[in-house]
Amino acid sequence: MNYTSQNQKDRKEMIEAIGVNDVSELFDVIPKSLRAKDLNIAGGKTEQELLNCFSDIASKNKVLTSFRGAGVYDHFIPSLVSEVIGRSEFWTAYTPYQAEASQGTLQTIFEYQSLICALTGLDTSNASLYDGATAVTEATLLALRVSRKNKILISSALHPEYIQVLKTYLENSKVKLVFLDVSRDGAVKKESLDMNFDENTAAVIIQSPNYFGVIEDMQALSVITKKKNSLFVAVVNPLSLGVFKAPGEYDADIAVGEGQVLGSSMSMGGATFGFMAVKKALEWKMPGRIIGQTVDKRGNRGFVLTLQSREQHIRREKATSNICTNASLNALAGCVFLSGWGNCGFKKLAEINISKARYAYNKIKSLKGFKSKFGGDEVFFNEFVIETQKDVDRINKVLLENDILGPLDLSAYHRTLVSLGLPETQENFKKCLLFCVTEQRNKCEIDKLVEILSKI
Amino acid sequence: MEKLLNELSTECCPAYNLDSDIEIDVQVPENLKRNLSLGLPNVAESDLLRHFTNLSRKNYALSTTFYPLGSCTMKYNPLVNERIAKFDNFTKLHPYQDSKTIQGVLEIMYNLEKDLCEISGMDCFSLQQAAGAHGEFASLLIIAKYFKSIKQKRTKIIVPDSAHGTNPASAAFAGFDIVPLKSESDGSIVPEKLKEILTPETAAIMLTVPNTLGTFEKNILEISKIIHKNGSLLYYDGANLNAVMGMVRPGDMGFDIMHINLHKTFSTPHGGGGPGSGPVGVKAFLEPFLPVPKIESKGNEFILNYEKPESIGKLKAFVGNFPVILKAYVYIKSLGAKGLKNVSEQAVLNANYMLARLKDKIDVPAGCRCMHEFVLAPKALFKNAVRTLDVAKRLLDCGYYAPTVYFPLIVEEAIMIEPTETESKETLDTFVDALIKIILEEASLEPQKLKDAPISTAVGRLNEVEAARNPILKWK
Numbered sequence: 001m002n003y004t005s006q007n008q009k010d011r012k013e014m015i016e017a018i019g020v021n022d023v024s025e026l027f028d029v030i031p032k033s034l035r036a037k038d039l040n041i042a043g044g045k046t047e048q049e050l051l052n053c054f055s056d057i058a059s060k061n062k063v064l065t066s067f068r069g070a071g072v073y074d075h076f077i078p079s080l081v082s083e084v085i086g087r088s089e090f091w092t093a094y095t096p097y098q099a100e101a102s103q104g105t106l107q108t109i110f111e112y113q114s115l116i117c118a119l120t121g122l123d124t125s126n127a128s129l130y131d132g133a134t135a136v137t138e139a140t141l142l143a144l145r146v147s148r149k150n151k152i153l154i155s156s157a158l159h160p161e162y163i164q165v166l167k168t169y170l171e172n173s174k175v176k177l178v179f180l181d182v183s184r185d186g187a188v189k190k191e192s193l194d195m196n197f198d199e200n201t202a203a204v205i206i207q208s209p210n211y212f213g214v215i216e217d218m219q220a221l222s223v224i225t226k227k228k229n230s231l232f233v234a235v236v237n238p239l240s241l242g243v244f245k246a247p248g249e250y251d252a253d254i255a256v257g258e259g260q261v262l263g264s265s266m267s268m269g270g271a272t273f274g275f276m277a278v279k280k281a282l283e284w285k286m287p288g289r290i291i292g293q294t295v296d297k298r299g300n301r302g303f304v305l306t307l308q309s310r311e312q313h314i315r316r317e318k319a320t321s322n323i324c325t326n327a328s329l330n331a332l333a334g335c336v337f338l339s340g341w342g343n344c345g346f347k348k349l350a351e352i353n354i355s356k357a358r359y360a361y362n363k364i365k366s367l368k369g370f371k372s373k374f375g376g377d378e379v380f381f382n383e384f385v386i387e388t389q390k391d392v393d394r395i396n397k398v399l400l401e402n403d404i405l406g407p408l409d410l411s412a413y414h415r416t417l418v419s420l421g422l423p424e425t426q427e428n429f430k431k432c433l434l435f436c437v438t439e440q441r442n443k444c445e446i447d448k449l450v451e452i453l454s455k456i
Numbered sequence: 457m458e459k460l461l462n463e464l465s466t467e468c469c470p471a472y473n474l475d476s477d478i479e480i481d482v483q484v485p486e487n488l489k490r491n492l493s494l495g496l497p498n499v500a501e502s503d504l505l506r507h508f509t510n511l512s513r514k515n516y517a518l519s520t521t522f523y524p525l526g527s528c529t530m531k532y533n534p535l536v537n538e539r540i541a542k543f544d545n546f547t548k549l550h551p552y553q554d555s556k557t558i559q560g561v562l563e564i565m566y567n568l569e570k571d572l573c574e575i576s577g578m579d580c581f582s583l584q585q586a587a588g589a590h591g592e593f594a595s596l597l598i599i600a601k602y603f604k605s606i607k608q609k610r611t612k613i614i615v616p617d618s619a620h621g622t623n624p625a626s627a628a629f630a631g632f633d634i635v636p637l638k639s640e641s642d643g644s645i646v647p648e649k650l651k652e653i654l655t656p657e658t659a660a661i662m663l664t665v666p667n668t669l670g671t672f673e674k675n676i677l678e679i680s681k682i683i684h685k686n687g688s689l690l691y692y693d694g695a696n697l698n699a700v701m702g703m704v705r706p707g708d709m710g711f712d713i714m715h716i717n718l719h720k721t722f723s724t725p726h727g728g729g730g731p732g733s734g735p736v737g738v739k740a741f742l743e744p745f746l747p748v749p750k751i752e753s754k755g756n757e758f759i760l761n762y763e764k765p766e767s768i769g770k771l772k773a774f775v776g777n778f779p780v781i782l783k784a785y786v787y788i789k790s791l792g793a794k795g796l797k798n799v800s801e802q803a804v805l806n807a808n809y810m811l812a813r814l815k816d817k818i819d820v821p822a823g824c825r826c827m828h829e830f831v832l833a834p835k836a837l838f839k840n841a842v843r844t845l846d847v848a849k850r851l852l853d854c855g856y857y858a859p860t861v862y863f864p865l866i867v868e869e870a871i872m873i874e875p876t877e878t879e880s881k882e883t884l885d886t887f888v889d890a891l892i893k894i895i896l897e898e899a900s901l902e903p904q905k906l907k908d909a910p911i912s913t914a915v916g917r918l919n920e921v922e923a924a925r926n927p928i929l930k931w932k
Contacts, residue, residue, distance in 0.1 A: 001790040003532050003723075003878050004802040010881040014809040023801045026808055026825065029672045030704045039702050041571050043792025047536045050790055058545035060560035064553065071773055072551055078472045080504055088519035089512035092533055095729040097525075097860075099920070100913040101852045103458075104515035105728040108508070111461050114930035118495035124929050127729070130586035133773035161773040168747075168769035172600055172631030215488050243484055246492045258773075268561055269551030269774030270586070271731030283929070289729065294923035296916035297908075300457055306923040312589070312625035313863070317634045322625035325587035325719065329727030336508060339461050340471030342498040352476040359478045379488055400557070405550055443477045 001046065064405035065445055067360075069383050069436030070211070071132065071159050072269045073261050075239070076439055077337070081263040084336045085329055095289070095325070099304040100296075105328065106303035109291045112335035119241050119338070120234075120255040121248020122277035127289035128331035129323065132258025133165040135274030136205065136235055138287045138321060139256045140166060142278070143203035143231045144175060145320070146285050151176045151200040155188045157210035158235060160416045167420060176200075179422045186214035186374035186385065193221060197228045203253075207235035208244070212434065213357075213383025214374065215244055222250040238262055238275070240381040242350030247277070254278050263337030264330045273327035273334060284310065287321030349439060353382040356446065357437040361386075363450045364435065370453065373432050383436045385410065385429075390456050392431060398456055404449060407433035457915075458510050461497040462931045471501035514914035515728075516857045522883050526829045526860035526872025527620065527668055529698045529720035531803075534790065537723065537783035546782060551774040555759050561778060562758030566751045568785040569735075575796065576694075576714060577707020578737030582746040584776040588695060589622040591715030591734025592662075596630035597768045598713060598738065598745040599660050599689055605745075605766065608687070610659035614650070618643040618669060618864045620695060623662045632659060639866065642822035643669030647678045654682070660689040665709070666699050668864040668872070670807065670826035680710030689713060697721045698876070699804055699828035702797030706737075713738045722784035733780040747771050802877035803828040806884060810875055813888045817896060821867055829874035833867050834895050840903035844869040847894055849909040849917060854890040 006014070011023075020026060045053060066074040085091060089104060096102030096109075109127045116125035129135045140152055154163070156179040170177065181192040188206060204225045208216035218234060225232040234252040239261045247255035260272035278286055284307060292306030312319040341349060361384045365372045372378075373385035388395070392409050399406035410429035437446065499507070516523070523530040540546075549558055569581040585591040596613065603610045613627040616639045624634045635653055639645055644667065661683055665673045673679065683690050692706040692714035698721045706714050718724050719732035726732070738746060748767045749760035760775070791799065804827050811820065811830045819833040834844065848858035848871075860872040875884055898905050910916065 001534065001536075002795060002798070003534060003791075004798065005878060005880040006802065006805075011805070014805055014881060018805075018808045018812045023805050026801075026804050026827075027703050029674055029825070030700075031674075031677060034677070034704050034708055036577075036702055036705050036708065039574050039793035039796065041574055041788060041793040041796065043789045044795055045789055045792075047790075050536050050540065050786060053789065054540045054543070054786060057560045057563060058540075058543045060563065061545045061549055062553070062557040063544055063548045064550070064557065066550055068550055068552055070552060074548075074550070076474065080471060080501060080508075083505065084508040084512070087509065087512040089515040089517045091538075091725045091727050092518035093515045093728045094523065094525055094528055094530060094726045094857075098516070098848065098852060098858050099918045100849065100910045100915055101516035101857055102514075102728075103914040104511040104513065107458060107460075107511055107514070109728075110930070114460075114462070115496065117930045121492050130590065130730075131772050133770070134586070134590075159773070161770060164770040165772060168597065168771060169629075171597060171768065217487060219487055241490065242494065243482065243490060244488055245490050249490065249492050265547040266550050267547050268549050268558070268776075268778040270772070271777040271779055273731075283927070290929060292923040293928040294919045296918050298916055300915050302915035302918045304918050304920050304923045306920070306927060306929075308924070311621075313621040315625070316621050317624035317628035319621070319625045319628075322589045322593055322622050322629045323587070324589045324622050325717075325726070325730040325732040327586070327727075327731045328729030329725075330731060332728065336504070339497055339499060340501065340504055341496060342470035343494040343496050345470050345473055346494055346496055348480070349474055351480050351482045352474060352478075354482045355476060355480045356478050358481070379485060396554075400554065405553060408552055439474055439476070446478075 064403055066405040067435055067437060067449060068405045068408050070408045070434055071161065071258060072266050073436065073438055074266060074440045075261050077263055077265065078340060080340060081333050081336045085333050090332060091329055096305060099302065103302060106291050108332050108335050110293060110303045112331050113291060115335060115338040116275050116277050119238055120277040121246035122255055123280040124283040125275065125277040126286050127291055128326045128328060129274035129276060129288055130327055131270065131272050131274045133162040135256035135276050136162045137166045137169045139233045139254045139276060140205065142254060142282065142285055143233060146282060147202040147231060149200045149202035150174055151178060152203055152205060153178050153180055153193065153196050153201060154205045155180050155207055155210060156417060156422050157182045157188060157212055158205065158207045159211050160413065163420055184375065186212045186378045187216050188221065190220060190224065193224050201228060201230045203231040203233050205233040205235065209237055209240055209381045209383065212385045213380040215379040215381060218245055219250040222252060226251060237381060239350055239353065242347040243354065253282065259330060259334045263333035271327060271330055273330035285320060288323050288326055352439040356439065356441060357382040357384060360435065360437045360446045364453060367454050382438050383434060386433045386435060388431055388433060392433065395456055398452060402452060407435040410434055458507065460931055461499060464499045464503055464507060465497035468498060468500045470498050471504050521855060521857050522879060522887055523857040524859045524873045524875050524887065526874040527695055529874060529876055531723055531876035532878035533723055533725040534787060537786045540786050541779045541782050559758055562751050564782055564785050566753060566758055568781060571788050572716060572735055572737060575701055576737050577705030578714060579740040580743045580746060581735050581737045583735045583781050584747045584771050585734040585736060586772055586777050587730060587732040588715060588717040588734045589626055590771060591736050592622055592626035593629055594736050594747060594771050595691060595713050595715055596627055596632060598742055600630060601745045601768050602742055603659055610657050612657045613659055614653060614661040616645060618667055618866050619662060619664055620693065623693060642671045643667035644671060644673055645675060645679055647675050647682055650679060651682055654686045658686060658688045660691045662691045662693055664693040664696055666696050666827035669822040669831050670829040671822050672827055676709050695720060696828065699800055701800040702793065703800055713742055718780055718784040723787045724780045724783040731777045731780055733777045749775065799877050806875040806877060806879060810873060810884050810888055817892055829872060831864065831867050832871040833869065834871060835869040837895055837899065839900055842899045842903050842906055844871055846906035846909065850894050850906045851890065852910040853912045856887055
């Protein structure tokens with residue numbers, strides 16, 4: 001392919017206008033000794049060849065019926081979402097620097113911010129971050145900036161990759177991370193929270209549903225946190241907010257999370273988007289783009305990038321974050337996704353997740369050799385942990401033979417956390433399986449899963 | 457004026473609805489249950505489609521207009537890339553699938569890393585980072601970890617004043633102190649001045665080559681020598697790589713570490729502000745510090761290796777922005793070595809052609825030749841309180857997106873133009889005609905026309921000061 005559009009005649013005229021004999025003269029400033037040899041890169045394929053070639057490569061991947069979540073989920077994506085994000089006026093635009101010529105992008109992000117605020121019950125949302133993991137990290141940094149303290153209490157049932165990312169970001173800082181224990185019922189131990197506070201504690205970070213799918217008692221955890229004058233950071237699955245308490249209801253200061261469940265395909269876990277909403281008092285400290293409403297000369301409503309003096313292109317090394325390009329198109333998908341359910345429909349979507357997961361949970365835990373890891377009283381959204389006496393590798397091997405992506409084996413989880421510096425006293429997750437059942441799975445698929453498990 | 461979603465909301469049937477073949481039976485304890493109203497709009501699908509379609513039409517985009525944003529490389533985004541990225545066997549994959557079931561994905565990532573090595577002259581790449589600034593940040597963590605590993609305390613990063621704002625922000629984010637370096641009027645670095653600010657604590661210098669004024673760093677070999685003699689590292693900001701593909705390689709110039717913006721040089725769309733991808737490339741001695749997982753080839757199979765004890769860790773969850781990575785790889789396969797070199801030749805030719813037409817009329821601080829972009833300094837021509845901002849807004853009325861303005865910071869009232877290789881001579885000519893007319897004629901004869909601009913866009917000039925003074929950041 002060749003995507004340039006000059007013909008020989010144009011080229012000749014342009015070279016003459018510049019006053020050189022040849023295009024290569026324009027590169028004379030590069031020292032001869034440095035000139036690259038011919039690159040060794042295959043290519044030059046036509047569109048048809050590309051389609052064939054990449055169909056072949058794609059066929060080396062396998063699409064499976066998924067019972068696996070752990071941060072990325074198979075959810076229904078309405079046709080309208082792909083239609084809208086497929087509009088080239090959206091996907092071929094840049095960051096909306098020229099507001100008057102970018103009202104489409106700006107108004108949709110403003111709507112996105114409004115929808116995220118509605119969902120979380122908080123005051124102000126930014127325009128998106130890279131993903132859930134970096135959103136947790138940015139929330140932590142925000143809390144550190146605001147409080148000027150340097151200790152963070154963090155749930156050890158936070159997604160291990162989120163913990164990894166946070167540790168990466170804090171590598172060269174003096175911040176102290178203290179991990180909160182998880183009790184036998186799969187939720188954070190309240191005593192552990194109480195115990196670890198001191199005057200230097202900037203914030204408490206709790207994920208709900210947590211990595212094991214368990215809904216935390218956010219209200220109670222937040223109350224303890226507030227008594228100690230620390231900030232409460234809620235890491236939430238936005239779909240679960242159709243049924244479970246909104247961060248604003250339990251006085252969270254910051255809510256963050258992964259937006260993939262709001263209209264982005266799984267695509268290996270990226271590209272997705274991270275969201276962040278905060279209380280009004282924190283909005284000037286937020287990272288990332290923020291869109292605001294204003295008026296034009298004639299008094300018409302319009303939208304612009306605002307509160308920009310927080311950002312790197314103005315503040316350089318004193319900016320609240322280095323983020324520039326974020327995940328705008330995925331946030332747009334989130335906006336379109338959230339705009340079409342209505343309150344009842346969105347609640348029903350969450351309820352279907354709960355009901356289907358509960359149906360599968362009840363069936364699986366009553367199979368011989370399988371039991372609930374957390375005793376059976378835990379409240380969960382669409383993920384749950386089952387302990388088994390069977391051979392875990394064999395379970396997933398047999399499921400894979402049936403084109404099923406089985407539950408996540410948690411045996412490596414303990415090792416991961418210890419390597420991240422978590423205390424050895426953590427619950428052991430050997431022989432434990434993390435299942436996920438979303439609205440995408442039907443009764444027939446769940447029954448088949450159960451049947452296969454029963455035969456292992 | 458397009459209504460907001462909450463203003464469109466009625467008692468109608470909302471757009472989406474789901475049924476369940478399993479009985480919906482949900483009991484949630486009171487202390488966990490949501491009581492707050494969701495506050496979501498109720499809008500029919502037909503109305504939503506109109507709403508979003510109408511909004512899309514209020515955007516200037518590459519698919520509708522010339523978009524000469526300097527330093528952003530707004531080149532054509534090939535449709536075949538988008539089509540391939542929509543294949544089910546790419547979109548419906550879970551990141552925790554067994555690596556045997558995602559061999560196609562790993563093959564693409566592995567081969568893209570190899571191609572980026574060949575293009576850049578680096579030895580290894582990581583594709584995990586989600587954007588350019590994310591790549592910068594990862595690189596700075598690698599630099600920090602490297603010096604820690606050889607037990608040297610180096611806390612300072614030199615950043616020229618012509619650099620993108622993300623450079624100092626990323627370095628500060630990674631825990632370094634910033635040492636600004638004043639560059640010359642063409643954005644270049646004087647080796648003597650560099651020597652003056654080097655200390656045993658200097659970890660690295662971040663350079664953009666060609667720089668943000670569009671000139672190639674002619675002293676790069678000497679700079680490389682000076683930096684390395686000091687035991688410091690040389691960092692390449694790849695934002696402007698589109699100028700030099702197949703011509704010169706950062707690795708050969710002496711750079712130790714770099715990032716690339718796949719959403720610039722490698723044609724993946726900007727999406728209104730992401731998703732992007734910011735691969736990091738390093739010389740072999742820095743390889744142990746790259747993020748995990750590393751994609752490796754073992755026998756006939758590709759695997760993800762998490763066992764890298766010296767790695768800086770993870771920069772985001774999972775393996776990276778795979779759809780963006782895929783599109784960039786398709787682009788490279790569509791062009792091959794010859795096509796990539798042609799890209800840079802045409803990009804530089806286009807920029808120089810525009811510059812040739814403008815240089816005798818408008819001041820150009822960096823001189824009469826450039827690489828893929830150039831910066832105009834029209835201040836001396838402005839009378840009647842006209843500013844660059846007015847020129848930018850007037851260009852919108854002429855049907856063009858505006859160039860980057862007020863950047864780089866070292867040029868007052870800067871206008872930064874990057875045409876890219878995918879624009880025709882005709883487009884360049886008509887744009888240059890319009891720009892000359894605005895700056896040389898309208899600005900003096902009809903200044904009000906500029907002050908009133910834009911008048912043909914969805915809204916007129918917006919009051920940004922009011923937006924910041926009285927923030928309205930969501931529906932009322």
